[in-house]
Amino acid sequence: MQESTTGDAFLNIWHHAMFIGAIIFAVIAIIIYLFHQVKVSGVKDFKQKYDYIRQNEIRTYQICFISLGITVACLINTYGKDSLSFDWVWFMVRLFISLAGGVLVGYIAALVLKYYYPTRLYKKLKKWRYMPRVNPATGNTMRLLSEAEEDVHLDEGMQAEENVFSVDYDVWVDEKTKETKIEKYPGHLEALQCNNCGFYTMKVVREEIVTAPTQDTEGELIKYYECQYCGSVRATQFQIARSNDAADLLAALNKTGSEEGIDLINIEIIDSTGQKRTYNFQSVEQAQKFLNEYNS
Numbered sequence: 001m002q003e004s005t006t007g008d009a010f011l012n013i014w015h016h017a018m019f020i021g022a023i024i025f026a027v028i029a030i031i032i033y034l035f036h037q038v039k040v041s042g043v044k045d046f047k048q049k050y051d052y053i054r055q056n057e058i059r060t061y062q063i064c065f066i067s068l069g070i071t072v073a074c075l076i077n078t079y080g081k082d083s084l085s086f087d088w089v090w091f092m093v094r095l096f097i098s099l100a101g102g103v104l105v106g107y108i109a110a111l112v113l114k115y116y117y118p119t120r121l122y123k124k125l126k127k128w129r130y131m132p133r134v135n136p137a138t139g140n141t142m143r144l145l146s147e148a149e150e151d152v153h154l155d156e157g158m159q160a161e162e163n164v165f166s167v168d169y170d171v172w173v174d175e176k177t178k179e180t181k182i183e184k185y186p187g188h189l190e191a192l193q194c195n196n197c198g199f200y201t202m203k204v205v206r207e208e209i210v211t212a213p214t215q216d217t218e219g220e221l222i223k224y225y226e227c228q229y230c231g232s233v234r235a236t237q238f239q240i241a242r243s244n245d246a247a248d249l250l251a252a253l254n255k256t257g258s259e260e261g262i263d264l265i266n267i268e269i270i271d272s273t274g275q276k277r278t279y280n281f282q283s284v285e286q287a288q289k290f291l292n293e294y295n296s
Contacts, residue, residue, distance in 0.1 A: 001027050014077070015078050015081040018075070018077040019074070019078050026071045029063075029064045036056065039056075040052065040057075047128075047129075050125055053124060057282070060116075061109075061113060065106060065113075069109070070102055073101055073102030077180050140174045144170060144172055145170075145173060147286075150169065152181065157199040160228050164200075166187045169184055169185070170183045186198075186238055199227070202225045203228060204223045205224055207223050210237070222236070223237075223238055256275050267287060
């Protein structure tokens with residue numbers, strides 16, 4: 001009798017704690033979400049808004065979903081409150097189900113943020129990137145220059161970064177005062193920063209296999225880098241990964257011919273680890289240039 005009373009008292013405390021925990025973590029998720037939205041709304045500069053969303057939005061939503069997963073786990077742990085007596089077997093089964101429920105919420109959230117949300121995030125970022133800029137000094141609306149027009153405003157190092165797709169620059173010009181604003185965005189391909197000139201133009205020019213891979217073990221290779229701007233070189237050792245061949249994509253683009261009616265070219269590349277990267281281009285020429293660079 002004493003044991004049953006003690007068990008019921010523990011169960012009441014447990015249910016109370018789980019209910020309070022569910023409220024706390026639900027409130028945490030709401031506060032984090034609202035804080036993020038207020039923070040985004042408070043950033044007036046479009047470029048700064050773009051950078052803040054790109055760097056923080058998915059991470060913020062991950063924290064929100066983790067909090068919601070814990071909320072679900074706590075709520076499941078309150079099932080049977082005030083109607084069931086304490087039983088260790090039932091308690092452990094419910095505890096396991098609650099953990100499974102919380103993990104399921106987290107897993108579904110991870111899938112959404114990995115496969116579905118990046119498309120929506122891209123559209124949101126595109127909106128702020130191409131939102132017409134206003135010259136704060138004159139109030140004039142600025143015009144975004146085309147790729148051909150902007151080169152005259154970029155130095156040789158900036159042009160080299162764009163040529164290897166490591167960085168993308170947007171140039172806005174006030175056509176009445178001729179004032180320009182240059183904004184820097186991440187490019188489609190990763191390039192290392194050169195220790196000599198400081199530009200992100202260090203790319204692989206040659207690979208040498210040190211140990212050939214087998215079915216059971218990975219191999220090793222040495223990648224030789226050269227800066228496309230100042231010519232500095234260096235070498236780094238890596239594990240061998242299966243190469244991605246873009247030949248089929250290039251052939252398909254070559255068959256496209258005229259660009260009439262083409263608004264957007266979307267390319268998805270899946271590497272050997274299953275990671276998917278999506279790239280968008282506004283012309284066949286730009287996509288072909290990117291694939292040639294990627295394949296090399």
